[in-house]
Amino acid sequence: MRTTQEDINPKMRAFLVDWLVYVALTFRLPADTLHLAVSYVDRFLTANVISQDKLQLLGVTALIVAAKYEDGIFVHEVRRYRNVAANTYTRQQVVKMESDILKSLNFEMGSPTARTFLRRYITVCRGRDRAKAKRLEFLCSYLAELSLLDYDCIKFNPSVVAAACLFLARFTISPTARPWNLTLQRNTKYKVSDLKSCILMIRKLQLNGTYPGLKGEAIKVKYNDREVRCAFPSFLAFACVLFF
Known part of the structure; x- marks a missing residue:
């Protein structure tokens, strides 16, 4: 802007x-x-x-x-x-x-978005558990749309936003497991340290459920699901996987 x-x-x-x-x-x-x-x-x-x-x-x-x-x-x-x-x-x-x-836009309409990279990243995480894979995709989509609300998120490349959403989604589903590994690092080209600022920004949106001071609830209505309504893991668990 x-x-x-x-x-x-x-x-x-x-x-x-x-x-x-x-x-x-x-x-x-x-x-x-x-x-x-x-x-x-x-x-x-x-x-x-x-x-x-x-x-x-x-x-x-x-x-x-x-x-x-x-x-x-x-x-x-x-x-x-x-x-x-x-x-x-x-x-x-x-x-x-x-x-x-x-x-x-000089008729350049096909610019990549976080969704572009999320599709590729999620395929790396798909296992045999279809229900878990579906929930991961659901949470990634939810977090990616939350990121759209915050103008500060556009300072990050779409690939960074996508990787940060994947990190948070994996952490939300399995807070006791490491949300990032060498396979994801190789496929995304990002270490957790590269994503930290973006992760923290989207994490705030995740905890608030919307942009600060925003009364609109379109995203809440769209993603009115128990995976979103459930309590998120504690800050201590989050700090442990992000900073240590």
């Missing part, structure tokens, strides 16, 4: 991302589309200054662009997306914003 943004701050961005989770859930869009849309928003805000009243327009249009990129067959009607924004914006405004986004 450009430091010259006068009307937009990280909390406003968090509100927008939470709302985009709701919209993506409403239209049953895959998680990859959501992550891609948020990356478009951040890349656009890095290069362009916009007013607060245009932030939702940017978000919903970024979601349309990402949906079109991910699924070129399904028709994504602007009208349907305008409805979820209470018809605040005209069709012409959405089309104009779509053009602005494409130009700002």
